Amino acid sequence: MRFLAITLITHRPDPVTGERKSTHERFREVLDDAVLAEELGFDGFGVGERHERPFISSSPPVVLSHIAALTRRIRLFTAVTTLSLLDPVRAYEDYATLDHLSGGRLELIIGKGNGTAQRELFQVTPEDQWQRNAESYEVFRTAWLQSKVTAATRFRPPLRDAEVWPRPYQRPVRVWHGSATSKESVELAARYGDPLFSANVTHPIEPYAELVRHYRERWAHHGHDPADLAVGAGTAGLYVARTSQEALRAYRPVFEANLAFWKEAGLPVVFPTLEDFAERSSALVGSPQQVIDKVHRYHERLGHSVLHVQADAGGLPRHRHRASLELFQSDVAPALRHALPDPPFPWAPAGAEAVTASRSR
Template sequence: MRFQVLDIVFNPPHPVTGEAIAPADRLNRVVETAVLAEQLGFDSFSVGERHAGEVLSSAPTVILGAIAARTSRILLSTGVTVLSLLDPIRVAEDFATIDQLSRGRLEVAIGKGNEVAQYPLLGLDITKQYEYLEENYELLRRLLSEEEVTWEGRHHFPVDGVTTLPRPFAGPFRIWHGSATSAFAVDLAAKWGDPIISANALQPRENYKVLIDRYREQYAAHGHDPAKAFVGSGSGGLFLADTTEQAIEQYRPFYEGAVARQDLRAHDPAAVGKVTSFRTIEEAVDRGPALVGSPERVVEKILDYHASFGHDLQSVSINHLLAPEHQDDVLRRFAEEVIPAVKAEVKTDLWSAADAGRAAGFTAA
């Protein structure tokens, strides 16, 4: 199995003290965590993108550029690039620039996003989010792989003989599709033979497994090699302690604080995937995807989910409200005590020498 650190760059105040982290400190912390993740042997570091709410990831390409300058080996990714909101021409230009700066260490994940307030903010119709996603993706694919592109769609203005610059470092970089609540994303990925990454953060595993199973069925139905149907999985947060009981008690205020912040948004109860299905930390640990516990318990949980998902990539996120040294300690313990145990049990061709589609600049074992 491969491992990724994801930071969506949430920045709400501390649930107990009410103190907020200065944006400069929070953003620089993202870069420092990426540097540490590379030192610890993680395969990938991913930055989210949102344009509303208590989040500082409205410019993920800028953050990834900073990370590219501080690292040399780790893959750079997104989680997710909200392609429904963006101009594919600018996306092609921005990410090819990062691909060049990192010398071919880029793979991105795209999706329609999980923040409904983004659409009216940017003057777009949320009822057409999947139409935007499909059209923008099909244009982006061509811009990355072709020159002198001529194209016409329903929502984007026509393009005539367009070549975006710079070109990608070594041909088109791999694009993953984020999957959380809808069959649309997995069907789009299967159509084009792309990998998916399941959010696996807020809902019961069965909800995500249905989409993963559908993806594999559709992938094969489109005539693609099933061996290349790579699947990633997110998690409901990572926190380690010597015992699971200690981890639950230490992480409780952070988890309960996150649930309370979700509740303040007053989402429609029928809107699936906007708030967690697990109201308490005990529920999240016992029945949900939260990787909270002793290293041994977290290994057990990842392997349990792998039995359901068969995933190749595990993505983890550290709560930014922990003290920086505590964040580093959790990440270090995960790298030293969890990753080797999981890798001993789960093998994958993803990003190996057998994976012809991997980023050209990736140099991990």
């Protein structure tokens, strides 16, 4: 199993202390978290894309390019690239450039995106959002594979033998499809034989497991080899401590502050207590053995080989957050790496140009 640390770069007051960092400080925190993730042995670091409050993650390729310059090994993920809002040619140019600057460490997770404000900002309607996502992905995919693109597009000017540069470092760049609540992303991933990344954050496991089951059925329907199928899954929170009592005690202020925020914002409360949250959500809050057992239970339902955890402290004191990540890597990750499979593809730059470059060093 492989492990990612991800951030959506939320920018709101600390849920426990009420302190609000400056924008500059928040970005520096993200960079520090990425360097720490590599130092501790995480396999990937992901940056989300949102274009509305309380997020400042509107430009993942810029943030990931800076992270690429600060790191050497860790793979760089988008979580997710909102293709329904973007011109796919322009997005391709940004990410192909990032692929070179990172030495072929880029992996993309794409999706239609959530949020009314960002949809209105880009003048995208709920009725056409899925169609935009699918069309943009088809152009995006063609651009990764070919130097000239012809496409009779509806949502941007049509393309005829359009040249797209630079060519990517990896041939091809791997694209995952982010899946939350709808079968559209699942179908798109299965049709093209791409891996699926289940959000697995807001609800208990059942709806996510159902979508993964559907993905496996559609994968087989489209004639792909079952051995090539890969699933990733998210988690709703992380705090690992030596004992379950210590974990719950340290995490309780974070949960209660977030619960108050959800209620004030009028958001639905799915897990009303910390004990319910730790038991029924995908959050990994407990002792190392409890976390290991929970990931195994989720693996039985999802069959995932990649897992993401939160890179942000999210209300925990920084020293406690670091201690939790360290304990996860020392006591949890090795056991899961040993017991659960890796994705069915190399965790390294792929393709002719990357291979040639590595041999010339």
